[in-house]
Amino acid sequence: MTKYLLLKHYRGGPDPHHPFPPMDEWDPAAVDAHMAFLGHVTDMLDERGELVGVQALTPDRTWVRYGGPDAAPVTTDGPHPETSDLIAGWYLVDVDSRERALEIAAYVSSEPGHDGEPLYEWIDVRQIMDGGTSRG
Amino acid sequence: MTERRGRSAPSTRSEHPAHPWDERTLRGLIPRVLAGLLRRGEEFDVAEDALQEALVDALRAWPERPPRNPEAWLTTVATRRLVDARRSAAARGRREEAVATEAPAGPTENGDDTLLLLFCCCSPDLSPASQMALTLRAVAGLTTQEIAEAFAVPEATMAQRISRAKRQVRGRPLNQPGDLAVVLRVLELVYVTGHRGRVDLTTEAIRLARQLILATDEPEARGLLAMMLLNHARLPARLDAHGHIVPLDRQDRSLWNVAEITEGIALVQSALAVQSNERPPGRYQIEAAIAALHDDAPSADETDWIQILEWYDSLVALTDDPIRQDPASLLGRAVAVGHVDGAPAGLREIGNLRTVMGRHHRWHAALGYLSELGGDLPGAADAYAAAARLAIDVAERDHLVRHAARLRSAS
Numbered sequence: 001m002t003k004y005l006l007l008k009h010y011r012g013g014p015d016p017h018h019p020f021p022p023m024d025e026w027d028p029a030a031v032d033a034h035m036a037f038l039g040h041v042t043d044m045l046d047e048r049g050e051l052v053g054v055q056a057l058t059p060d061r062t063w064v065r066y067g068g069p070d071a072a073p074v075t076t077d078g079p080h081p082e083t084s085d086l087i088a089g090w091y092l093v094d095v096d097s098r099e100r101a102l103e104i105a106a107y108v109s110s111e112p113g114h115d116g117e118p119l120y121e122w123i124d125v126r127q128i129m130d131g132g133t134s135r136g
Numbered sequence: 137m138t139e140r141r142g143r144s145a146p147s148t149r150s151e152h153p154a155h156p157w158d159e160r161t162l163r164g165l166i167p168r169v170l171a172g173l174l175r176r177g178e179e180f181d182v183a184e185d186a187l188q189e190a191l192v193d194a195l196r197a198w199p200e201r202p203p204r205n206p207e208a209w210l211t212t213v214a215t216r217r218l219v220d221a222r223r224s225a226a227a228r229g230r231r232e233e234a235v236a237t238e239a240p241a242g243p244t245e246n247g248d249d250t251l252l253l254l255f256c257c258c259s260p261d262l263s264p265a266s267q268m269a270l271t272l273r274a275v276a277g278l279t280t281q282e283i284a285e286a287f288a289v290p291e292a293t294m295a296q297r298i299s300r301a302k303r304q305v306r307g308r309p310l311n312q313p314g315d316l317a318v319v320l321r322v323l324e325l326v327y328v329t330g331h332r333g334r335v336d337l338t339t340e341a342i343r344l345a346r347q348l349i350l351a352t353d354e355p356e357a358r359g360l361l362a363m364m365l366l367n368h369a370r371l372p373a374r375l376d377a378h379g380h381i382v383p384l385d386r387q388d389r390s391l392w393n394v395a396e397i398t399e400g401i402a403l404v405q406s407a408l409a410v411q412s413n414e415r416p417p418g419r420y421q422i423e424a425a426i427a428a429l430h431d432d433a434p435s436a437d438e439t440d441w442i443q444i445l446e447w448y449d450s451l452v453a454l455t456d457d458p459i460r461q462d463p464a465s466l467l468g469r470a471v472a473v474g475h476v477d478g479a480p481a482g483l484r485e486i487g488n489l490r491t492v493m494g495r496h497h498r499w500h501a502a503l504g505y506l507s508e509l510g511g512d513l514p515g516a517a518d519a520y521a522a523a524a525r526l527a528i529d530v531a532e533r534d535h536l537v538r539h540a541a542r543l544r545s546a547s
Contacts, residue, residue, distance in 0.1 A: 022521070023537050023541065024517065024520070024521035024524065024537050024540035024541050024544065025541070025544060026541050027541070027545060028538060028541045028542045028545055030541075031537060031538050031541045032378075032538070035534055035538075036378070039379075056530050056533075058526070058527070058528055059525055060526070
């Protein structure tokens with residue numbers, strides 16, 4: 001079994017398959033369908049024993065670094081806060097093969113959009129290295 | 137690891153009607169037994185570990201052979217565990233001076249044990265996260281696994297947090313008075329942590345607050361319990377069949393828990409009855425009074441917003457500089473102003489809070505609410521969409537996005 005991180009993004013990545021409006025401009029029924037699909041994905045992964053974790057992130061981002069001796073930490077929201085890559089959340093799955101990880105990612109990407117058609121959203125698939133510290 | 141103490145008592149208990157016990161009565165004994173061990177001079181951390189082991193033994197043994205005196209049974213078994221722990225520690229070659237130390241038995245106290253233990257677990261030296269974890273383990277009797285699940289962290293993380301907290305309170309005398317305000321704050325934090333997985337911290341907080349009011353006459357303690365009950369009463373209507381959040385004004389009030397509302401109203405009335413101009417009611421009593429007015433309204437349209445606004449005036453008067461010290465209360469007050477004096481008046485109040493709360497999703501949600509109240513549906517949708525972007529809870533974010541989408545399609 002190998003663990004993969006499936007990352008969803010608010011922005012960044014390859015050019016979108018097609019443009020779509022922000023979700024608060026969708027038909028309310030399309031919003032419901034989209035959210036129901038994501039809930040179904042989590043249930044499916046959980047039921048198959050493949051789900052390790054699923055989390056969403058707020059779009060608020062702060063970069064921080066050590067400020068030096070006797071100095072406060074230095075923070076910024078980035079060199080290009082409006083265009084830089086921004087992670088929205090992830091699934092952490094434990095699966096038999098890389099093919100299965102890609103299959104799950106493609107399924108997530110088929111989530112219904114504002115018109116009920118698949119969003120074709122790009123999903124960033126990253127393999128977790130063995131031997132790192134893990135607590136549970 | 138299996139769940140050691142489930143939500144319901146072992147089914148075999150019904151075979152022993154002469155010796156009724158269940159998980160609730162078992163856990164109710166924890167403060168007394170633990171306080172007894174501490175009065176005998178045992179250290180907090182080892183005594184608490186020994187009692188946890190005794191509780192596991194009890195759940196194994198009691199369904200078959202219920203004890204005549206559960207408290208004495210737990211004390212005996214926990215003491216045996218303490219002796220075992222000392223022996224194995226001594227066998228490892230560690231010097232163990234406590235073996236010889238047999239502290240004199242202190243006076244036996246009952247109702248106050250809960251309060252003294254809460255003071256210990258809510259020691260101001262501990263962080264709020266540690267205070268909550270230690271309280272849930274040492275006073276409420278939850279397992280480390282249950283507490284970890286409630287806070288959505290790995291069990292190893294929670295075990296470490298609890299053992300570190302126990303080491304920090306080690307040596308603190310049990311009879312040392314504590315800060316009741318900190319205890320109330322910790323119980324409130326436990327309550328708002330809510331329900332996750334199999335663990336429901338709302339009912340645990342209510343159970344702890346019930347134990348607390350047996351040990352203190354402080355009106356704020358009753359105010360806190362009342363506030364919890366009056367909010368908890370509405371939880372059955374808070375989610376719809378799909379698990380979506382239903383806001384207060386759209387909830388099916390027939391689903392509200394009438395018994396909890398009745399009890400909460402009686403509690404807040406009894407607390408307010410002993411208050412005076414010299415000793416005005418505190419935050420929890422005021423928040424309970426506001427919750428009671430919502431719970432008492434037969435429909436959202438019949439809410440007594442005039443009285444609610446008066447209570448919000450009292451709430452914001454508790455601090456010298458509410459715009460900096462308590463903007464959340466001003467936000468609630470602005471919504472009440474919108475209902476009493478009209479949406480434009482409420483929106484003016486909200487505008488004053490933008491500099492201090494403009495990065496907070498609740499400010500945008502209140503702006504959306506008042507805009508919708510005033511008939512500005514596009515403005516309300518924009519505000520709800522902004523609130524969704526700032527929300528920190530997935531269910532709340534989804535609700536805000538849905539509401540924005542509904543308002544856009546309606547306008």
